[in-house]
Structure formats: structure tokens, C-alpha cells
Amino acid sequence: MIFTPRSGKFFFSLSAMVVVIAMAGCGNRQVSQAPPPVKVKAMQVIKQDTPVTYEYVGQVIAKNEVQIRAKVSGNIVEKMVNGGDKIAQGQPLFRIDCRQYEATLLESQAQLVQSEVTLTNSHQDAVRYQKLADQQAIAAQVLDTALSIERQNAALVNVNRARVQRAEADLQDTLIAAPFSGRIDVNDLSTGSFVQAGQTTIATLSTVDPIFVQFSMSENEYLQFTHLGHGTSPTAWGNNLQLMLSDGTQYPLTGHIEQVDRGLAPDTATLTLKAAFVNPEGLLMPGMFARVVAQGELRRDALLIPQRAVQQLLGKTFVTIVGEDNKAEPRPVKMGPRVGNLWVVEEGLTPADRVIVEGFGKAPSGTPLNVEMMDPSELQIAAKK
Structure with missing residues (x-):
């Protein structure tokens, strides 16, 4: 092949382009290898x-909580409180229709009177037969029969007296009172509702002051705190527990450990504890979440x-x-x-x-x-x- 001057120029131009492209490629690789800081x-x-502190997520629960159930059956005829009210111990809450229980009490009282009269007569007979027996005027069997009748009538009096007491208790139980001070829930029953003795929940009552915060800690944490407190139980930590609420604010009053579970939970290997906090303003409510903060050791x-x-x-x-x-x-x-x-x-x-x-x-x-x-x-x- 013969190269002309024109073809030489073409070859030179092509070589120059290859060199430029190669230099551009090397430049790109150099930039990718050195990214900016x-x-x-x-x-x-x-x-x-x-000073180390330890935090545990806890839940606020009532120190005492009870589902109020009636001891007698019947319709609620009077409601003395509203759902959510604060109530005092012994305060009347509900009244159940008492007419049948009044009738039962009157009937029991009448039966008691009848049995007492019968007992009095049988006692007098036994006294007379005793005198005659002492004079050997009657057979001993007659006296034994009179004494047996007296004992039977005395037992019947006791039975009727117990029925009266039970009827009086049933009548008193138609008025349902608060077993302790606290707050009643809003799911209470309305007037006219029928309640079954021992089964129907009329309302739920919870204490509000003091209140518990329940939380859990691991076995190692429990042992560490026990050593720091120089006691055999976290109850020896003193009244220095703090409480952080869910909005990040600190509860102004301190608390103390009041209850420690008997052992570790088998599924989580954690120990459940309950810290008591006074709650005079009612700020803490059951169901709230908060963080319990406990003071630990000083890390040097x-x-x-x-x-x-x-x-x-x-x-x-x-x-x-x-x-x-x-x-x-x-x-x-x-x-x-x-x-x-x-x-x-x-x-x-x-x-x-x-x-x-x-x-x-x-x-x-x-x-x-x-x-x-x-x-x-x-x-x-x-x-x-």
C-alpha cells in the first residue's frame, strides 16, 4: 500500500485523537480515585x-384495683355516682332492688319467733317432767323424750336465727359501698341493669394515691443494685427513685421500691418490681408509661x-x-x-x-x-x- 501526503495527514490526525481520548480516560480514573473529603x-x-444512673421503662398501675360485684342479684334501682368520679371509702355507689330481701327477712323473723315459742313450751314441759321423774311418778322414757324435743326445738331456733342473719346481710348488701378510696371507671352500669350475684361487674375501682410504677430488671442489674444498697433487697435503696414522664418532664416527687417479685420470670429472666409514688394531684394515671430512674455507683x-x-x-x-x-x-x-x-x-x-x-x-x-x-x-x- 502506498501512502500519499494526504493519507499521512489523515494518519497523524487519527493518532492525535487517540492520544487525546486516552488522556481524557486517564484523567477520569484519576478523579474517581481521589474523592473529596x-x-x-x-x-x-x-x-x-x-455518677451512673439506671433507667427502666415502666407502666403506671393502681396500687389497689377491684372489680365491684354485687353479693345479691337484682336490678339496679339507684346510682349514687358517675363514671370517673373520685370516691371515698364507704361511700354508697349503687342500690339494688331490696323488696324481695325485705320480704325474706320478715319471713325469717316470723319463723324465728315461732320456733322460740315452741322452744319455750318444750322447755317448760321438760322442767315438769323432770320434777315428776324425781318423784318417780313417770317412766324415765317420758323424760328422755321431753328433753330430746327441747333440744330439737333449740336447734331449730338456731337455724332460724341464722336465716334471719343471712336475710339481714342480703338486705344490707343491696346497698353497694366503696371498699376503699379511689376513682371509679366510666364503664359502670346504668340504673335498671340486672346484676347476677358474684358474676356481674358493676364498676372497677382503682386507688389513685399512692400509685405504683411496675418495671423489670435483669438478674445482673438486680445483683449489682443489691450490692450497692448493702441490703438483701431493692427495698433498701431508699426513697430516691425518680420518674421521667413520656413528654420528657420529671415527676416532682420521688418514690421507693415497695414490692419485689418472688423470683425471675421464666420466659424473660427478669425480675418484676413495683415502685410506689405519692400522687396527691392525681397526675399519674393507670396505663401511663414512664421511665424509672435509679441512682447507681460512681464510675471513676x-x-x-x-x-x-x-x-x-x-x-x-x-x-x-x-x-x-x-x-x-x-x-x-x-x-x-x-x-x-x-x-x-x-x-x-x-x-x-x-x-x-x-x-x-x-x-x-x-x-x-x-x-x-x-x-x-x-x-x-x-x-x-
Whole structure:
């Protein structure tokens, strides 16, 4: 093949284009290998003496709660309270139709009087026969019969007296009173409703002051607190439990452990406890959720990091730190109790480490970082916003 000057120019132009394209491709690979640093905020691991607190999610329950049921059957003819009312111990609540019970009482009283008269007559007969027997004027069998009749009539008097007492009790039970002070629910029955003795729930009554907060703790936590309290039971912790409500506010009054379950729950291996809190204003109501806060030990030279810096995935806990050459480095950690918005680090970090607080989601392992250091005071400011 013979190359002409024109074809030489074409070959030179084609070669120049190939070189330009190759240089452009090399330039693209060079840019992809050096991404710009990711801007993150980090904070130095805090080392300080820290009083540890332990928090447990609990539910407010009534200290005493009872379903009010009638001891007698009948229709409710009078209702003295409204659903949701606060009531005092002994206050009348409902009245059941008492006419049949009044009639039963009158009948029982009449039968008692009749049996008492019969007993009186049989007693007089027995006294006369005793005198005649002492004079040997009658056979001994006649006296024995008279004495037996007297004992039978005395037993009948006792039976009728018991019937009267039962009828009086039934009549009294037609008026249903509060067994203790508290608040009645709004699902109470209305006038005219028929109630079956011992079966129909007329209303539910719950105490409001004091009130319980029920929560659970693990076996290790129970043992730890027992050692801290120098007692054999959490009831020795004293009256220093605090309560955080669901809106983040702190309940103004402290409480104490009043009940501890007899053992661990077999399905969860946790111990159920009930803390009592006075509730004079009625702020705490059954069904509410709150966090019980208990004071623990003082950790000397504890390592602390912000809670929001901790990542949890598939049961594992880790953080992202600023590693060598300002590159992101995931680090598995073992966390301890929470302290406010901080978290105690048990294992995995040193005071020299810098933990990424904001932006770790955009910084996988090895990512170059543009680090802005945070002061612990900024965490408090952010929490108030």
C-alpha cells in the first residue's frame, strides 16, 4: 500500500485523537480515585468521674384495683355516682332492688319467733317432767323424750336465727359501698341493669394515691443494685427513685421500691418490681408509661461518648472514629449505662479517640474526612433545641 501526503495527514490526525481520548480516560480514573473529603463533626472521648444512673421503662398501675360485684342479684334501682368520679371509702355507689330481701327477712323473723315459742313450751314441759321423774311418778322414757324435743326445738331456733342473719346481710348488701378510696371507671352500669350475684361487674375501682410504677430488671442489674444498697433487697435503696414522664418532664416527687417479685420470670429472666409514688394531684394515671430512674455507683475515670454517635446493627454496637490520615474507621464497642445524653463505653475506645457524632452515615470505612471538632457543651445546646 502506498501512502500519499494526504493519507499521512489523515494518519497523524487519527493518532492525535487517540492520544487525546486516552488522556481524557486517564484523567477520569484519576478523579474517581481521589474523592473529596466528607465533612463530619467529631468529639473527643470524654474521661471523667461519672455518677451512673439506671433507667427502666415502666407502666403506671393502681396500687389497689377491684372489680365491684354485687353479693345479691337484682336490678339496679339507684346510682349514687358517675363514671370517673373520685370516691371515698364507704361511700354508697349503687342500690339494688331490696323488696324481695325485705320480704325474706320478715319471713325469717316470723319463723324465728315461732320456733322460740315452741322452744319455750318444750322447755317448760321438760322442767315438769323432770320434777315428776324425781318423784318417780313417770317412766324415765317420758323424760328422755321431753328433753330430746327441747333440744330439737333449740336447734331449730338456731337455724332460724341464722336465716334471719343471712336475710339481714342480703338486705344490707343491696346497698353497694366503696371498699376503699379511689376513682371509679366510666364503664359502670346504668340504673335498671340486672346484676347476677358474684358474676356481674358493676364498676372497677382503682386507688389513685399512692400509685405504683411496675418495671423489670435483669438478674445482673438486680445483683449489682443489691450490692450497692448493702441490703438483701431493692427495698433498701431508699426513697430516691425518680420518674421521667413520656413528654420528657420529671415527676416532682420521688418514690421507693415497695414490692419485689418472688423470683425471675421464666420466659424473660427478669425480675418484676413495683415502685410506689405519692400522687396527691392525681397526675399519674393507670396505663401511663414512664421511665424509672435509679441512682447507681460512681464510675471513676469513665469513658463517655454521645448516645447519637452509637450505631446498632444486628445485635452489634459500633462507632465510627477518625482514624489515621483523617480517614473513617468503624470500631466495635461495648456500651454500659446511659448518663443523660451520653453513654458509658465499657470496651473498644481510649481517651485519645475521636468519635464521629454527625455525618458517619456518609463515611464508610476508609473515607477521607473533613473533621470539625465539637465541644461537649454543644450537645446540651442541641438537646434544648
